[in-house]
Amino acid sequence: MRNKLLRTITLLCLPLMLWIFLTNNVKAADSNKVMLVYDSKNTTNKYDVKVDALQRSLTSMNLQVKTLSQSDYKSGMLDDKYSGIITMINWRQVGLTNKSFIQDRSKFSGVKLHIGDELTNEEAEQFEAKSTRLYQQQLILKNKGASQVLPFSETIDVLTDLPSGSKQIGTLSTQQKGAKSYGYGVIVGNNGFLPYYDSKGLSLLTADEMIAKLFYRAGSYQPLLTITDVTPVSDLKILDSLSKFCYKNSIPFAVSTTTVSSNTEMKAFNKFTAVLRNIENRGGVIFIKSPEIGGPGINSANDLRQRLTSYVVSLAKGQVYPIGISSEGFWNQDRILRKNFLMDADHWILFPNKQIVYVDEDDDAQSVKKSFFAISASSLNSVKKTEETRFSIPTAVTIPLPHSTKELTDFKEQINKLNFAWFDPMEMTMSTSINTGTSTVSFKNGNYFVNGKQESIGTADSSSVFNETIKQKPLLSNYFNIQGNVLTILFVIVAIVLIIFILIGRKIYWNRFNKRK
Amino acid sequence: MKKIMKTLAEKFSRCVSPALLATILAAVISGVLLFVPPIHGYADNGDFYRAMLTNSIYRLPYDHTSTIDYVVNKFGIYQYFNENGMIAFSSQTIFIQIALFFNKLFYSTKFFDIRFLGVVYYVFYLGAIYMLTKAFVYPYRKVRSYVVSLIVVLVFADSSFTLYFNSFFAEPVMYISMMYGFAAIMLLAKGCYQKNWQMITLFFLSMVLLITDKSQNAPLALSFSAVAMGMMFLPNFKARRFAIMLGMFVLIGSGAFTYTAIKKEFNDVNQYQSFTHGVLMDTGDPSKKIEKQGIDEQFALLRAEDYYPKTYTTVKVENDSIQTKLLPNNGIGWTLKYYAHNPKQFGILMDLASQDIMITQVKAVGDYVPSSKKPSGQLRYFTTYSQFMGAFFPGKFAFVCLLIIGLIGCYSVGMYMDIRAGRPHGVMRFFLVFGLCTIVFFVPIIAIVGDGDADLAKHIFMTPVSLDLMFVLFISDVLHHRLWNTEDREEFLPDAK
Incomplete structure (x- = not known):
């Protein structure tokens, strides 16, 4: 009897509690x-x-x-x-x-x-x-x-x-x-x-x-090592050996890279995804860097949206699963750029501005699950760093991709000097997702999912990446080759016959005059 | 009845020469197009700023008509010091300055009306039509000569050419000076005037204007030097060798000057786009091919990228990799080497260039002013010839080559006969045709090697103009029976020359 009463009360109270919970939540969001x-x-x-x-x-x-x-x-x-x-x-x-x-x-x-x-x-x-x-x-x-x-x-x-x-x-x-x-x-x-x-x-x-x-939000965060300025036309060999170095030294890291939305059928793109795949296999994670801005109008929203979709889809086809988006800070201060690109991901890295091109500035920034504040490693030179160093906000310590083997050596030295206990996205219970409308790429506890289905990453040995040769011969190429040769021979024969006819005809023609004379 | 007709015709031919007829017709046809409101012209494709800023003209800030869709006829004139200086060196400036002078004299010192520029071009153009027709038909005045003058109107008064006059494009200068140069050579060849020096001066003057008009015209100096070579064969012309050599030297000098006046930025633009819009425009996968020629295959991913991206792009040209690994390595020499190794791709690109070789109307921009209340688009008024040629001219580079061989072959017979007969006509005509053929042949190649398929139709402007001149020359020579024998025919001549 008492039990029953309790149960009824609980049931009656449930909507109330839910309401309180929900309104509290709204207020918190506000x-x-x-x-x-x-x-x-x-x-x-x-x-x-x-x-x-x-x-x-x-x-x-x-x-x-x-x-x-x-x-x-x-x-x-x-x-x-x-x-x-x-x-x-x-x-x-x-x-x-x-x-x-x-x-x-x-x-x-x-x-x-x-x-x-x-x-x-x-x-x-x-x-x-x-x-x-x-x-x-x-x-x-x-x-x-x-x-x-x-x-x-x-x-x-x-x-x-x-x-x-x-x-x-x-x-x-x-x-x-x-x-x-x-x-x-x-x-x-x-x-x-x-x-x-x-x-x-x-x-x-x-x-x-x-x-x-x-603001009662102080936390304790390990920094995320982030390699920036990576593009599909960067020196991929250096990127690859860099990821190998990090892997060997058990340094978890992230790579912020731009990618292309077209030409993804090319061999060069396969090579690019292969190198990124290696990074994923070596404990790295990929952030898609926002594209460079030319002179788009406010009607470029669709273009931007489609680009992101194409980025995610083409990378996913190459078994590269980005876990977030990185961009310069001003993207979050722009209605078009934020709504059609940034907001599709729930993990960001925001870099300092380099060249600001607003499409539709509104200065009404949004926030997401986690946004890493990017700070260049060189700007921390004067700060004492130890393994115990923690940051009060999620922070990405950035180092640009080296351009030469000499710079790569400098990079390795720099990393060793930094001496942080780096944030490891694979170990932490991190859960991210990029949702482009047609497909969702997510990351949870070190595993990648596409539209909810777990995906594994094929291994691509770096040696095979750089010596890979794709030989594709169209099915009918032989036929067309032969056909071309046959036609050429035919034309040559016809030309010879014509020349002979002309010579003979000329003789006959002249002979007519000769007879009259 | 027959007699009356004959006397009438005689009277007509005495009052109105074929050249005058062509000029009057062209004046009416293009005058209506350009100056009777609502006027017509070409809208801005984004290139106007060079000519405008160089000449202290700006787009009025409250003018919100779409630049690419509609022709704007009213601009502002800077009231203060023009800090832009010369954006790109061009002889077009002379014409704009003349227009500005009259504009300030008759209209306003604050606003510029594009029609003043149109009038300046128009006046020079009518003179060119007169001389050109005369060059084609002289010394005849038969019915067939009038037919030729009508053909001249049909071809050279085509709206696709004259629309350029109401715009800041540099093409009108090329068009008009080309006609003057052609006419000067033909009139010289036919010995139309007692003294030769006027026509020789006219030729060199118009050619220098043409070459310095646009940076892409620099290589044409060689073609025109070939044309000038014909003048060495002129009779009774003292010190001719020296004068002509001097003229050729000036031509080549102006070509070299135009070439060096190209700013680094334009060079970079051309070099980058000749790569992304030329070398990489392979139907298959260009990665391997460029790798073979020593450029990192990753750059293949830049295919179809513009130097100035319209919306968004993966990498900007300022990117370190492009600046240090691509641009220092893919100059003209590399591009030529690449095409030498990939002739098939080059052939495809040349066919692409030839495809629209005769479409002279700029399709990317509108032809109307907003007040005409017409939807943005291209007009059809007096474009019969360009429409016809655009539709029926075979779009294969091989055909262009055959045509060139045919024309050169045809006119070399005339040259051979005239060398033996000691007449300058056939010889000069041959060199003229030869020079024009080199333009027809090399301009598309230079366009592809120099800038890829970007903006192709405008880069090969000289090709259709040269082809048109040769077509009309051929027709007029056939009609006057002097293709191979240039001797004046008594039966065609009027009583007095």
Whole structure:
């Protein structure tokens, strides 16, 4: 009896619980949105690079960032759909001028982060701290035993007299005698402050750690070694020996490569897929790199979509199963590029921008299951690295494909020096999928699936790849050869006969005149 | 009755020479096409910017008509210093500057009307038609001469050629100067004028204009030097050798200058596309073939890629592999070597080039202005000849070769006879035909080797023009019975020359 009652109650409560669960979920999804407002992109001083790095970092934290210039901000835009607001000052001389933004921000109850100078008095009050300006300093940034000397800065604003409950991530210290030190990233409750944001080095790592903590998303991630700038016309021999090297040294890695959508029937394409297949067999994974952009219009969406489908299908035919998409950061800030290419995969690697060509810019970035933040290995040179080093966001450490055997040697040295405990997609319980509408390629626990069916990867020994000869002779080629020869002989005979006729005819013709004479 | 007809005809022929008739007809036919609103012309395929920027002309920013579909007749003129300089060296600039001058004088200093350019070309063109017809029929005025003048109108007033006048394409300069050059040689050969130097100057002047008009014309300097060779046989012309040699030297010099004036970027474009649109355009798999010739087979995957990708592309030309492994290795020499090893593929490409050899109308762009309320497309007005030739001319390179052999054979008989008879006519005519034949033969080859099948129809523009000139020459020679014997016939001559 009691059991029955319990069961009925449970049954009755089930929809309720489900409802609570679902609404909670929606709310959680909503709270992924943050707004990034900057005073100016300050492209002359290359601050747009920092905006891009911040956007990609936020995407890696699973935050959907809407980026705005303060001049585009209209009153009421910052509503409770957003869980956080980030103010980024790139050009002190410009600073924040949009009154309605400043008003809306002070009313906003979510997470607030201020990056750069020009902290308003009101913001400083929220930190319950004092803002101090340092002049003409070369500071040293220290974090968790790592340290880096920063470039000389004319002015820099830091917080002093912090309240007791505040958290400091990294410290900035002066170089004079009796050096003073200040907090780099400062968190007081829901408010965060960073004196500056940089797109490389220890500053970046520390800033990302701080932002992730501020948004309660700090994790501990091993970096993914990623080989970039691979194209079908790259030196495949080097790529192959590189993957062999990684395999021999048990280094898991990813390769970000572009591919072609046409000409896939060529032998050259077979060779390309064979090398990629070797990579898969040697513990590597493949990311499809977005194509280069010429001058497409907004009606190029279909073209882009079809390209991706063709990339995936043609690679899968060669038993190459990409696990995600890689692209430059701006692809996530563009409606057409994101919707028709990026969003088809749930794992991304986002690289720094090289050449920005927007098709339909909307600065309304999305996030996916996992997005690796790409940082070049060379930019980590000044950072101390150990096997215990972990990143607070999913990070891909990138090294471009070497062009020559000499560069390959350098590459090997560089890898050995890096000394990270690399992220291994094969061992981790990683599950990815690329869905192009017609077909789905997925990856789970080290196994590849196409449309749900598990696929195995045939081995292609590298020696056979490079000496492979495909001899194809059409069925009727002999017939046509013979036919051609027969025709030639026929024509020659006809020509000879004609010449003889002409000679004879000429004689007869002349003879007629001769007779008359 | 017969007598009346005869006197009438005599009167007509006295008032209106065949050349004048052709000029009047061409003036009316193309005048209606070009200047009676709504006007016609060729729309922009993306090439206009070179001529426009060089001459401080720009597309009006509020003009949103589709460039490729409709002809735009109103442009803006820069009001400030033109920082672009010369984008590509071209003698077309002279004509545009003349048009700009009149435009500023009569219309506006801020806006440019394309019709002013059209008028400039039109005036030169009518002069060319007059001289060309005269060159074909002189010294006769028989009915057959009038037939020839009608053929001239049919062929050379074809809208596919005259539409070029209302556009910034460089082709009108080539077209018009080619007609002048041809006419000058034929008039010289026939001894039409007492003094030779005017025609010789006209010939060299128009040829220099033609060669410097477009970078792809640089090799034509050799063909025209061959034509100039014929002038060595002119009688009673003192110091001729020296003058003609000097002229040939100028021609070759202008060719070399045009060649060196090509900017590196254009060179790269041509080199890249001659590879992706030429070498790789194999029906089978070109991977193996290029590997055999020493280029990494992976580059075969670039087949049909453009230098300036329209939408998306796998690799841009700036890519390291292409810059270090492809472009330094696949120059003209390599391309020639490749085709020498793969003659079959070259044959297929040559047939491809020959396929549309006589289609002179630019099919890729529209011919109407937006105000004509017509859907974007090509007009049919007075295109009978080009339509006919486009449809019926055999699209095989072998046929073109046979035609060349036939023509050269035919005219070499005339030359042989005239050398023996001591007349310059047949000799000069032979060298002219020979020069034109080299154009017909080599232009498609240069186009394929130099730029692949990209933009092919426009690259072989000189071939149909040369063929047309030779066709009409042949017809007129047959009608006037002087194919082999160039002696003036008493029965055809009017009372006075």
